[in-house]
Amino acid sequence: MERPRAGIELQGSVLRYAELERQEARYHLLRLGSCDFDFDVVAELQSQAPRYLDVVAEALCDVLSGTRASEIEVALHPLQVLTFGSLQPEPIDPGVLHQRLIAESVWLSGQEATVFRLYFESGWVQTLPEGERLRWYQVLVLPAHVEQNLAQVLRRAPCSAFRIRLSTAGVAKTLSRMPGPEPGLPPEVGLAIGCYETHTEYTLCRRGSWMLSHYMQGPAANASYFSLALLHKLGLAAGMVEQLMLYGTHVTDTLMEALRPLFPVEPVRLNPLVLTTLDPRSLASSFEVEAYVPCIGVALS
Structure with a gap:
């Protein structure tokens, strides 16, 4: 039997958390909630001289007390770290792949490889007309001191x-x-748009496989333009979108109305709790479930 999985998300002064246990095709929700701090928890983790890591650690201990998860999945937003998509040959030697992604990270960050930690995940494999196969990798470049601050909290x-x-x-x-x-x-194509006060995220899946994500600073006023730009970059058309979902802390009816004429499907709020056994009636009507997509998502097995 699979062990439960815990996920946390850090965004501004809020830490959101979830713990899930897989039960066949669905998940049992063991815990879900948030901690609000009177300081920016992300800025604290990014600081070279943090002052409140003990406060964050104590809060995390409280909300995860009694967990049966063996590992915490920590979700960071792309505005908080350097992130990029990289196309690489498929197949590729793991050592060669790592060196290529390190080289791209050094070039994009302007920093030596010794000052950051590299994380990456693989996604969609596309075949070019001439038969060459390429795989998308989503890369996260985390400053070493931020990883050390996180480790101090999570220890x-x-x-x-x-x-x-x-x-x-x-x-x-x-x-x-x-x-x-x-x-x-x-x-065929699923598109999710993350709406936050500080930035807007765009994630595209092709036939159930993660293809690419990117983000833009600022709220989602221009989400229509950047959604179409992402599709165009990947050689896809708006008419291919069969799933259009919005999540985050600043999803508005105005944005949904602006997106409606561009795609053949209705935009909807992304509710990850439909994947669980939780009775939706057990939550208060004011509970913004779409804000919990990242922390629930990283806890999915």
């Missing part, structure tokens, strides 16, 4: 092992598990 948690993930990795996992237009078949 005191009930499960001290942790893995750093992008928030969009959790979104892609959630999107790939949502029911498509045809039973048993993933959507």
Whole structure:
């Protein structure tokens, strides 16, 4: 039997958390909630001289007390770290892949490889007309001191092992598990838009596999333009989108209305709790479930 999985998400002054246990095709929700701090927890983790790591660690210990998870999946938003998509030959030697991604990270960050930690996840494999196969990799470049600050916090948690993930990795996992237009078949193209006060995230899945994510600073006023730009970059058309979902802390009806004429499907709020056994009536009507997509998503097995 699979062990439960715990996920946390850090965004501004809020830490959101979830713990899930897989039960056949669905998940049992063991815990879900948030901690609000009177300081920016992300800025604290990014600081070279942090002052409140003990406060964050104590809060995390409280909310995860009694967990049976052996590892914490930590979701960071792309605004908080350097992130990029990379196309590489398929197949490729793991050592060669790592060196290539390190070289790209050095070039994009302007820093030596000794000052950051590299994390990456693989996604969609596409075949070019001439038969060459390429795989997308989503790369996260984390400053070494931020990883050290996270480790200091997480060492005191009930499960001290942790893995750093992008928030969009959790979104892609959630999107790939949502029911498509045809039973048993993933959507041809699924698009999720993350709406936050500080930035907007875009995640695209192709036939259930994570293809690419990117983000833009600022709120989602121009989400229509950047959604179409992402599709164009990948050689896809708006008419291919069979799933359009919004999540985050600033999803608005105005944005949904602006997106409606561009795609053949209705935009909806992404509710990850439909993947669980939780009765939706047990939550208060004011509970913003779409804000929990990243932390629930990284906890999905």
